Every structure is written in C-alpha cells, then in structure tokens.
Amino acid sequence: MHTECAVVISGAAVLTPLADTLERLGSRLREGQCALPASLLPAITIADFDASRYAAVRGMRVYNRTTQLAICAVKRALDDAQLSTEGAAGERVGLLMAASFGHLDTLIAYDRSLVTQGLARTNPVLMPLALASAPGAATALGFNVKAFSATLSNGSAGALDAIGLGARLLAAGRADACLVVSAFSPCAELTLAASRAGLLANSAPRAFDRRRQGLVFGEAAAALVLERAECCAARGARPLGLVRGQASAFAALPEQGAARLGRAARDALRSAGLAAGEIALASSGASGSLSGDRAEAGALLGLLLEARATAREQSREAPSGPRVAAIKANLGDALDASGLLQTLLALDALRAGAAPAIVGLEEPELPGLDYQTDTAPLTGSHALISAIAHNGACSALVVSAA
Amino acid sequence: MTYDRRVVITGCGLVSAAGSELESFWSALLAGTCFIRPLADPSCTGLRAALGAEALLDEDELPPVLAADQRRARCATLAFAAARRALRDAGLSAGASELERAGVIVGTTLGEERQLGDLSERWATDGLESIDASLFGRADNHRLAATIAAELGFGGPVMLNATACSSGNAATAWAYDLIASGATPLMLAGGADTLTRVTYSGFSRMGALSKSVCRPFDRQRDGVSFGEGAGLLMLEELEHARRRGARIYAELAGYGLSNDAYHLTAPEQSGEGFARAMRQALASTASAPDEIDYISAHGTGTQYNDLGETAAVRSVLGERASRVPISSIKSMLGHTNGAASAIESIACALALTHQALPPTANLQEPDPAFGPFDFVPGRGRAARVRTCLNLSAGFGGFNACVLLKEAPDAY
Numbered sequence: 153m154h155t156e157c158a159v160v161i162s163g164a165a166v167l168t169p170l171a172d173t174l175e176r177l178g179s180r181l182r183e184g185q186c187a188l189p190a191s192l193l194p195a196i197t198i199a200d201f202d203a204s205r206y207a208a209v210r211g212m213r214v215y216n217r218t219t220q221l222a223i224c225a226v227k228r229a230l231d232d233a234q235l236s237t238e239g240a241a242g243e244r245v246g247l248l249m250a251a252s253f254g255h256l257d258t259l260i261a262y263d264r265s266l267v268t269q270g271l272a273r274t275n276p277v278l279m280p281l282a283l284a285s286a287p288g289a290a291t292a293l294g295f296n297v298k299a300f301s302a303t304l305s306n307g308s309a310g311a312l313d314a315i316g317l318g319a320r321l322l323a324a325g326r327a328d329a330c331l332v333v334s335a336f337s338p339c340a341e342l343t344l345a346a347s348r349a350g351l352l353a354n355s356a357p358r359a360f361d362r363r364r365q366g367l368v369f370g371e372a373a374a375a376l377v378l379e380r381a382e383c384c385a386a387r388g389a390r391p392l393g394l395v396r397g398q399a400s401a402f403a404a405l406p407e408q409g410a411a412r413l414g415r416a417a418r419d420a421l422r423s424a425g426l427a428a429g430e431i432a433l434a435s436s437g438a439s440g441s442l443s444g445d446r447a448e449a450g451a452l453l454g455l456l457l458e459a460r461a462t463a464r465e466q467s468r469e470a471p472s473g474p475r476v477a478a479i480k481a482n483l484g485d486a487l488d489a490s491g492l493l494q495t496l497l498a499l500d501a502l503r504a505g506a507a508p509a510i511v512g513l514e515e516p517e518l519p520g521l522d523y524q525t526d527t528a529p530l531t532g533s534h535a536l537i538s539a540i541a542h543n544g545a546c547s548a549l550v551v552s553a554a
Numbered sequence: 555m556t557y558d559r560r561v562v563i564t565g566c567g568l569v570s571a572a573g574s575e576l577e578s579f580w581s582a583l584l585a586g587t588c589f590i591r592p593l594a595d596p597s598c599t600g601l602r603a604a605l606g607a608e609a610l611l612d613e614d615e616l617p618p619v620l621a622a623d624q625r626r627a628r629c630a631t632l633a634f635a636a637a638r639r640a641l642r643d644a645g646l647s648a649g650a651s652e653l654e655r656a657g658v659i660v661g662t663t664l665g666e667e668r669q670l671g672d673l674s675e676r677w678a679t680d681g682l683e684s685i686d687a688s689l690f691g692r693a694d695n696h697r698l699a700a701t702i703a704a705e706l707g708f709g710g711p712v713m714l715n716a717t718a719c720s721s722g723n724a725a726t727a728w729a730y731d732l733i734a735s736g737a738t739p740l741m742l743a744g745g746a747d748t749l750t751r752v753t754y755s756g757f758s759r760m761g762a763l764s765k766s767v768c769r770p771f772d773r774q775r776d777g778v779s780f781g782e783g784a785g786l787l788m789l790e791e792l793e794h795a796r797r798r799g800a801r802i803y804a805e806l807a808g809y810g811l812s813n814d815a816y817h818l819t820a821p822e823q824s825g826e827g828f829a830r831a832m833r834q835a836l837a838s839t840a841s842a843p844d845e846i847d848y849i850s851a852h853g854t855g856t857q858y859n860d861l862g863e864t865a866a867v868r869s870v871l872g873e874r875a876s877r878v879p880i881s882s883i884k885s886m887l888g889h890t891n892g893a894a895s896a897i898e899s900i901a902c903a904l905a906l907t908h909q910a911l912p913p914t915a916n917l918q919e920p921d922p923a924f925g926p927f928d929f930v931p932g933r934g935r936a937a938r939v940r941t942c943l944n945l946s947a948g949f950g951g952f953n954a955c956v957l958l959k960e961a962p963d964a965y
Contacts, residue, residue, distance in 0.1 A: 211818075242815060243812075243830070246811075246813075247813075252694055252695070252696060252714075253693065253694070256693055259667070259670060259752070260670060260673065260674070262752065263667070263670055263671055263673075263674045263751070263752060264674040264677055266600055266674070266751055266752075266755055267671075267674040267675055267677070267678060268674075268678060271600060271601070271755050271758065271759070274755060274759065276756060276759035276760055279752060279753075279755065279756030279759070279760075280756065280818050280819045280949050280950070281818070282664075282752055282756075283663055283664065283716070283718055283949060283950070284662070284663070284664070284665065284695055284716035285663070285716040285717050285718045285721075285948070285949070285950050285952070286818070286949075286950065288716075288950070289718070289818060289949070289950025289951065289952070290818065290950075292813050292815055292950070292951070293815050293816075293817070293818060293950070293951065295815075296815045297813055297815055298812060298813050298814070298815050298827065298830070299811070299812065299813065300811035300812065300813055301717070301813040301815075301950070301951070301952060302715060302716070302717045302724055302728075302952070303715070303716040303717065304713055304714065304715060304716075305694070305695050305696050305714040305715075305716055306696055306712075306713050306714060307694065307696060313711070313713060317728060317731070320731045320732075320735055321731070323735075324557055324731065324735075324838075326811065326834070341673070341685050341689065342689070342690065342693065344682065344685045345685050345686065345687060345688070345689035345690040345693075346690045348685070348686060348687035349687035349688070349690050349691075350687070351690065399711075399737065400657070400710070400711035400712075400713070401709060401710060401711065402657070402658075402700070402703045402704075402708060402709055402710065402711070402712035404700075404703060404704035404707075404709075405704075412709060419737075541696070542690075542691075542694075543691075543694055543696045543697065543700045544700055544703070544704065544712065545696065545700070545712055545713070
C-alpha cells in the first residue's frame with residue numbers, strides 16, 4: 153500500500169463483556185481484568201447488552217444480535233469521530249463489515265422454518281436477513297452510508313483486510329471516510345460445532361503457552377472510522393492513529409502459517425516504510441489455538457531474527473523486539489471482530505504507554521519473544537497487528553500513534 | 555496511494571447452464587438459447603416443481619475434498635471448476651511460481667446453503683446431535699476461495715466478498731485495487747452460487763419469482779428465474795501479462811460502487827444510487843458516457859429492478875440511452891446471484907473479443923414505461939464494441955459496475 157494519501161483513524165467504538173468504551177476497556181485490561189469467568193464456558197457474551205441503549209435505528213427489533221451489535225458500534229464510532237452521514241454527506245462515506253458467521257443464526261432459523269412449518273408459514277422478512285451480506289447491509293442502511301458497502305468473510309483476518317481495503321478505497325478517492333465494523337455473537341450451533349471440532353478449550357485459553365488447549369469464543373463488536381487525513385484535519389477532528397500499511401497472504405496448510413503470516417507482516421512494514429525494529433508493540437491474534445498461536449509466534453520470531461541480523465550487518469544495536477500482546481487471552485476470540493479490537497487496543501496502549509499482560513501465559517511454547525507478561529512501560533509509536541484465520545487467511549496491519 | 559498499473563483479463567473460466575467451454579457458451583448466448591427449464595430434481599429448491607437453469611458440471615479429477623461430497627459442496631465445486639478453467643485459459647498451471655503471491659477473491663450470495671439445509675432436516679429428528687464438528691468449516695463461505703487457493707497453489711490475498719447479487723463485480727473491483735495499487739500482479743476474481751431453497755422460497759413469498767421464464771425488460775415480465783454457476787476472471791497487471799506473452803481478452807479499466815441505503819430488498823425506483831455507481835465507473839476510467847458501446851444489464855426481470863435500472867441508464871447516458879445496446883443474459887442463464895456479474899463480465903470480454911453482442915431472450919414487447927431502448931431482443935448480432943459497462947445490484951442496496959475496454963494491443 154502506498155501512503156501518498158494519508159489515512160487516519162478518527163473514531164472508535166468497542167462493545168465487549170468487559171467494557172463498552174475503548175478507554176475503559178484498555179484501562180481494565182491493563183489492570184489485569186479478564187472477561188473469562190471462573191466457571192469456564194465455551195463462549196462469553198455481553199451479559200447486559202441492550203441495543204436500545206446505544207442506537208435507535210428503524211427495524212432494529214427484527215435484526216439478529218450480530219447486526220444489533222454492529223449498528224451500536226457504528227453509532228458510537230460516528231459519535232466519537234463527530235462525523236455526520238446525514239443527507240448528501242452519506243454519499244462520501246462507505247462501510248466495510250468483517251463477518252463470517254453474522255447471518256448464520258438467521259439462516260439456520262429461516263431454513264429450519266421451511267422444513268418444520270412449510271413455505272406458506274415462513275416469515276418472508278427473514279429471507280433477506282439470512283444472506284451473508286445482511287448485517288453489513290442493515291448497518292449501512294441504518295446510517296445512510298451511500299459511497300459503498302460490502303462484507304468480507306475472511307475469519308479472524310477479515311477486519312485487518314477490511315482496514316486495508318478501506319484505506320485503499322479512500323486513497324483512490326472513492327470516499328472521504330469509511331466505517332470498518334465487525335461483530336461476533338456466537339450462536340449455539342456454531343459453538344457446539346467448534347467444540348465438537350476440538351477448537352474450544354476446556355480450561356483457560358492460555359495464548360502462546362505450551363499447555364494451551366484451544367480458544368474460548370468472546371462476543372464483541374468494534375468499529376472505527378477511517379478518514380482521509382486532509383478531511384479529518386479540515387473538520388478539526390483529532391485522529392487516534394494513522395494507518396500505515398496492510399498486506400494479506402494465504403496459508404493452505406498449518407505448517408505454512410508462520411511463513412505466510414510473516415510475509416504479510418513484512419509486506420505491511422515495507423508499505424509502511426518502517427523496519428521491524430521500529431515496531432514497539434505486536435498485537436497478535438493468538439487465542440490459545442494450537443496451530444494459530446504457533447504461526448503467530450513463528451512469524452514474529454522470524455521478523456525479530458531478521459531485524460537482529462540486519463542490525464548486526466549494519467553494526468547497529470540489535471533491537472530487543474516488540475512487546476508481544478494477545479488480548480484474546482483476556483477477551484476470548486471474537487473471530488472477525490478481533491482484528492478491530494487488536495488494532496484499537498494497540499493504539500490505546502501506545503497512547504497510555506502500557507499494554508495489557510497476557511493472562512495465563514506461564515511457559516511460552518516458542519521462547520525468544522518479549523511476551524507481555526506484565527504492564528511495564530511501553531515506548532514507541534508504531535504497532536504491528538497480525539491475524540491468521542482458521543481458514544488460512546493471513547493479514548497484517550501497521551498503525552502509528554497520532 | 556497511486557493507481558498507476560493497468561489491469562487486464564488474461565483468463566476466463568465458467569460453469570453455467572450453457573456449459574463451461576467458452577466457445578459453445580458464447581455461441582449459445584448469441585443464438586439466444588434459453589436454458590431455464592423445469593428442474594429434473596427440484597428438491598434443492600424446496601418446491602414441488604420449479605424452473606431453473608442448472609449448471610452443467612462436467613469435471614473429472616476433482617480434488618478429494620470436493621469429490622467426496624459434490625452434492626453438499628456444490629458451490630465450492632462450481633467455483634473450483636471455474637477457477638481451474640480460468641487458470642488454464644490464462645496459460646498458467648496449478649502450483650506455478652507466479653501464483654505464490656497471486657490471490658483469489660470469490661463473491662457469493664448464499665455460498666454452501668445446501669449444507670445447512672441438511673442440518674435443518676436432521677434437526678427435526680436428531681436435535682443437537684445433528685450438529686457435527688464439520689459445521690464450523692462448512693458454514694464458512696470463505697471455503698469457496700480457500701479451496702481454490704489451496705488446491706491450485708495461490709499464496710496471496712484470499713478473500714470472500716458478500717454483497718448479495720453484486721458480489722461478482724465487487725470481488726472484481728477489490729481485485730482491481732490490489733493489482734492497480736501494486737499489492738500483487740495477479741488475482742483470480744469472480745463469484746459462485748447454486749440453486750437454493752432459501753432464494754426460491756424467499757422470492758416466491760415476495761411474489762418476485764417468475765412463474766415461467768424471466769423476461770427482462772418485457773411488459774409481461776413477472777420476476778426472476780434462478781440459475782446456478784460460477785465465473786472467475788484471471789486479472790493481471792498489463793506489463794506482467796505482456797512479459798509472459800499472455801493472451802489478453804480485455805482491459806479491466808475501472809469500476810464504480812455505490813449503496814442505495816434505501817431498503818433491504820427494494821432498489822430505488824429513481825435509479826439514483828445505480829447511476830452514481832455508473833458515473834463513478836466512467837469517472838474512474840476517464841471515460842465519457844458516449845464511449846459506451848454496450849451495457850450488460852443486471853436485468854433480473856422484476857418490476858422494480860428493470861424500472862430502476864433503465865432510469866439509471868437514461869440518467870447517465872441521456873439522449874444516447876436509446877441507441878446504446880443493453881441486454882440481459884439472465885434471460886438465458888437465469889439469475890446466478892453472486893456469480894451473475896462475473897459470468898456477465900466474461901460475456902463482455904467475449905463481446906470485445908468477437909465484436910458481437912449477446913441478446914435479451916424471451917423479450918417480446920418492451921415495456922413502454924422505460925422509453926425507447928435497444929435491448930438486443932431475441933438473437934445476438936455483430937457490432938463494433940470497444941467499451942462495455944457491466945452493471946450489477948443486490949439486496950441491501952449494493953451497486954457495482956465494472957468497465958471493460960478492448961485489449962490494449964487492439965488500440
């Protein structure tokens with residue numbers, strides 16, 4: 153990605169079991185709070201979520217929980233950015249949603265009704281909401297977003313891919329601002345299937361740890377406003393951060409994960425014009441997954457070793473490496489929404505000068521990285537965000553503090 | 555960011571009711587052959603009897619992951635078959651070194667809905683026991699793109715785009731951006747969908763499913779006829795294509811996007827949103843409206859779509875709208891949902907290659923409400939074609955247009 157046209161993040165919102173503002177969430181995570189309950193469940197949900205507290209959008213009551221979460225996150229992100237989409241302004245604002253399973257509960261319910269009740273008694277209103285594109289479409293409709301709207305279903309890599317795509321669309325002049333939103337609400341069928349597939353932990357998730365056994369689903373939504381820097385400045389708005397570079401790759405096999413994710417990270421750094429040694433914080437997508445965590449750690453270790461070799465060649469002091477964070481250990485795995493949470497919490501950590509410790513990490517499977525096991529001060533202004541999805545999609549993003 | 559790289563189409567692969575061979579596909583289109591017929595086995599539609607344009611899948615040596623269950627994995631199978639054909643057509647082979655950084659973007663409306671259908675039938679008798687471990691992977695539409703990438707050796711960006719029935723064009727647009735901005739020199743992009751009971755039942759309940767065959771732009775049109783299929787385009791950076799001596803079908807000159815933000819199912823009657831996407835496609839390619847030689851319409855045959863779409867075309871082309879040929883090949887292949895606009899881009903590439911226009915079949919009496927248009931009724935015809943605009947729209951208000959031009963060497 154070229155950066156002749158700077159793209160900034162000018163608004164943000166999070167909805168998680170632990171907090172519903174970025175500042176509060178970052179603060180609670182740095183205090184060591186964890187959303188995971190003592191009695192372990194395969195999925196953690198937002199206990200008191202009430203969409204009407206956050207947004208009033210026509211049709212909200214027929215939308216499923218994922219869509220409601222996405223709408224609420226977008227409302228708060230727009231408020232945070234103080235950006236209007238009313239009237240003609242909506243024609244210069246686009247929306248990209250990252251969601252792989254956001255429609256699944258509606259699709260299952262609709263299809264089940266066809267079997268159990270017959271065609272004549274199905275609710276026709278549900279059919280358009282059963283499409284994979286529906287949560288994003290309903291969100292765009294709710295906020296008069298007219299420049300473009302699309303949904304990417306790339307699993308955990310989807311949000312980072314959406315940020316990259318949104319930045320490209322803004323740089324190409326397709327819009328002045330782009331909402332990137334994702335929500336994940338685990339439905340019973342999906343959770344059961346993941347459990348039966350052996351993906352879910354039967355103990356604490358333990359990201360990066362030798363004894364990890366799997367992940368725990370965590371319900372969440374997040375949204376951010378990408379904006380052309382000059383548009384943000386013209387409005388007198390204060391950016392939270394700067395999108396520097398993004399790149400994607402694909403790993404067909406688990407053993408390719410580290411190499412392909414590492415390549416995506418290198419490409420993202422190259423397009424950002426930064427060296428690996430300049431990264432202060434690596435916000436990884438590690439979740440306790442057996443193969444995913446190995447790929448995340450392997451990719452970061454590869455980058456660090458390369459940075460050290462380069463420093464030696466240039467007779468410079470070798471970098472100690474970025475702090476490595478893994479917020480899914482605290483919040484659970486929000487699949488498509490995780491990339492947005494990682495990104496926003498990384499910017500919050502750069503701002504606060506401290507990142508949350510990785511809960512449950514005692515013995516890293518792959519030593520050699522500076523795993524964030526305490527909340528020691530963090531210095532620097534650049535962060536690398538990484539994600540590898542269960543389906544092999546890899547994505548890396550570089551952001552800088554504003 | 556600079557978009558200084560030109561993007562061309564160097565391979566086309568499809569699976570459709572008109573077959574998978576490009577020559578016979580094109581001949582069938584020019585002849586105006588309608589493939590919308592009573593389905594031999596309508597069970598996938600949930601109806602006792604149904605019309606549709608079933609894809610002819612004539613593939614041997616499918617990868618084990620697909621061959622094991624072609625019925626349930628039909629969408630992934632169609633997508634894979636089209637992808638393999640596009641790759642071969644581009645003169646590339648599976649696992650080639652050029653694919654190490656090449657990517658795949660597939661668009662779909664419903665993906666592998668049939669797999670969830672099985673779940674519903676078992677739910678009634680087995681309850682929670684009907685949920686097996688494989689559902690997590692099967693319910694993930696990304697599988698359509700990932701299977702292609704894994705089996706053919708793509709190592710670049712691999713994505714799944716969902717923008718309902720404009721998914722194929724939107725996937726093509728995202729691929730265009732990745733190539734034009736220099737992220738990768740090669741992308742396979744398009745869409746795939748199958749006949750599903752979700753779409754049949756939904757359109758039936760909404761009164762938008764044709765009782766016979768769809769008749770786009772006709773006074774007697776009564777709704778959509780569904781088809782199934784997949785279309786994948788090998789998109790390539792121009793200089794990359796030239797260096798390896800690839801045949802170039804056409805240039806993908808640019809695209810336009812918009813969102814109606816009007817209604818979850820109904821398009822804007824004014825066509826205003828659609829027109830914005832068309833204007834953006836023209837602006838992004840520095841093309842004037844009078845450069846358009848052919849419009850591949852979304853043309854579903856519903857009352858609302860055809861009204862809004864023709865209003866949009868008239869709004870953009872003005873007086874010239876009545877003279878620019880516009881046709882809908884959905885009249886022959888049915889509406890293949892997320893695959894439709896990708897298959898229509900292949901038809902546009904063939905129109906540019908063969909200098910001929912595909913027709914609108916089943917059109918007997920154009921609806922006078924549209925005003926005068928050249929819908930290329932009945933059969934195709936020869937024409938000078940330099941620039942094609944391919945229109946698509948989908949539930950949710952998604953509009954996506956791509957603009958194709960003659961191959962650069964033909965300038």
